[in-house]
Amino acid sequence: xxxxxxxxxxxxxxxxxxxxxxxxxxxxxxxxxxxxxxxxxxxxxxxxxxxxxxxxxxxxxxxxxxxxxxxxxxxxxxxxxxxxxxxxxxxxxxxxxxxxxxxxxxxxxxxxxxxxxxxxxxxxxxxxxxxxxxxxxxxxxxxxxxxxxxxxxxxxxxxxxxxxxxxxxxxxxxxxxxxxxxxxxxxxxxxxxxxxxxxxxxxxxxxxxxxxxxxxxxxxxxxxxxxxxxxxxxxxxxxxxxxxxxxxxxxxxxxxxxxxxxxxxxxxxxxxxxxxxxxxxxxxxxxx
Numbered sequence: 677x678x679x680x681x682x683x684x685x686x687x688x689x690x691x692x693x694x695x696x697x698x699x700x701x702x703x704x705x706x707x708x709x710x711x712x713x714x715x716x717x718x719x720x721x722x723x724x725x726x727x728x729x730x731x732x733x734x735x736x737x738x739x740x741x742x743x744x745x746x747x748x749x750x751x752x753x754x755x756x757x758x759x760x761x762x763x764x765x766x767x768x769x770x771x772x773x774x775x776x777x778x779x780x781x782x783x784x785x786x787x788x789x790x791x792x793x794x795x796x797x798x799x800x801x802x803x804x805x806x807x808x809x810x811x812x813x814x815x816x817x818x819x820x821x822x823x824x825x826x827x828x829x830x831x832x833x834x835x836x837x838x839x840x841x842x843x844x845x846x847x848x849x850x851x852x853x854x855x856x857x858x859x860x861x862x863x864x865x866x867x868x869x870x871x872x873x874x875x876x877x878x879x880x881x882x883x884x885x886x887x888x889x890x891x892x893x894x895x896x897x898x899x900x901x902x903x904x905x906x907x908x909x910x911x912x913x914x915x916x917x918x919x920x921x922x923x924x925x926x927x928x929x930x931x932x933x934x935x936x937x938x939x940x941x942x943x944x945x946x947x948x949x950x951x952x953x954x955x956x957x958x959x960x961x962x963x964x
Contacts, residue, residue: 697938699910701887702798702830702851704763708732709904710934711765711889713914714753717923724756726917729927735762736800736912738769739784759792765832767800772813774820777803781824798830798851800891800912810860810892814841818848825849834891837871839878846879846886853879854891854912857903861915863895866903876907897926897933904937905945 699706711734717723727735735757757764766784771777781799788796803820805813812835824831830851835841837855845853855875858864866872872890879886890903891912900911911934920926 697935699887700885701832704734704794704798704830706734706763706910708734708931708934709910709938710900710930711736711910711912712917712927712930713912714738714757715914716918720751720753720756722923723753723918726923726927727757727762729924729931730917731931733762734765736765736767736914739766739787740768740770740780754791754793757793759794762793764788764793764795765798765800766795767834768802768820770804771802772804772806772816774803774816774823777801777816777820778823781820781829782827785829797828798832799824800832800834800854802834811856812836814838817841818844821845821848821850832887832889837868837875839871839874842875843878852887852889852909854889856892857890857899858893860892861919862893863899863916863919864893865895865899866890866893866906869902869906872903872906872908897929900930900933901937901940904934905941907941910934 699709708731710730710732712727712730712732713736714723715738717726737753766781766788768777768780771780781801784799785796801817801820801824803813803816805811814836817833817835818841821831821833825848831849832852832854833845833850834854834856835845842853842855853875855872857866876888879888887909889910889912890908894900894903894911894913894916896916900913903911913930917923917926917930
């Protein structure tokens with residue numbers, strides 16, 4: 677595995693990681709717009725190193741499926757996630773009905789209420805349709821969102837890139853919408869950027885601060901940069917780092933891709949043109 681030394685942050689980069697580049701979701705303000713997971717790592721030590729390299733300050737843990745205790749060593753995964761540094765985002769991965777997801781969300785809240793972690797009052801909601809595609813089940817997702825919002829949760833909703841569903845979820849009180857770029861763990865990137873653009877237009881038109889986060893499907897740093905350049909507020913990923921040949925190197929790459937994509941979206945790209953446009957003026961050329 678390649679050893680990479682984390683670059684020293686310059687003053688300009690330090691200011692970038694603070695407001696106005698921070699991301700507010702419900703009651704939480706995150707310095708990084710990259711949220712990462714905890715599954716599929718070869719070791720808990722590697723997971724911890726990748727979290728550090730990614731510069732994230734929010735880590736998501738699957739309450740139902742994630743191993744709280746490592747099977748081989750019996751160690752607690754939470755011992756490798758510093759509560760002073762990271763907000764913990766419990767998620768309902770592995771749930772296929774609204775009732776199941778609501779039950780798991782409540783378990784996550786109880787777990788964090790009796791810990792030092794921030795995050796007891798929010799949840800990443802996943803209600804899956806099947807085990808083959810792991811795509812969201814829309815009716816169950818909407819039902820669970822409505823229930824959890826009534827119970828006081830700040831709900832970050834994993835959903836499809838269906839524009840009408842995203843609008844319904846926002847109207848139901850979701851704290852953030854998280855459309856899938858492509859199926860979980862597929863590494864296909866953002867397959868339908870036009871739908872993401874329409875979702876951004878519809879959801880942020882009257883509420884520019886409402887968070888839209890691409891969740892699932894990215895495979896490499898360029899996928900993250902592309903998603904951010906579309907104008908989304910953040911990216912959530914797990915397999916793209918944990919499943920890479922060199923997870924630590926990929927964690928560094930994802931950190932910089934998130935920042936670069938966000939800055940590029942803020943800066944505004946030049947229009948695409950069919951023909952060339954000279955960088956220097958034609959006037960004043962040396963002629964014979």
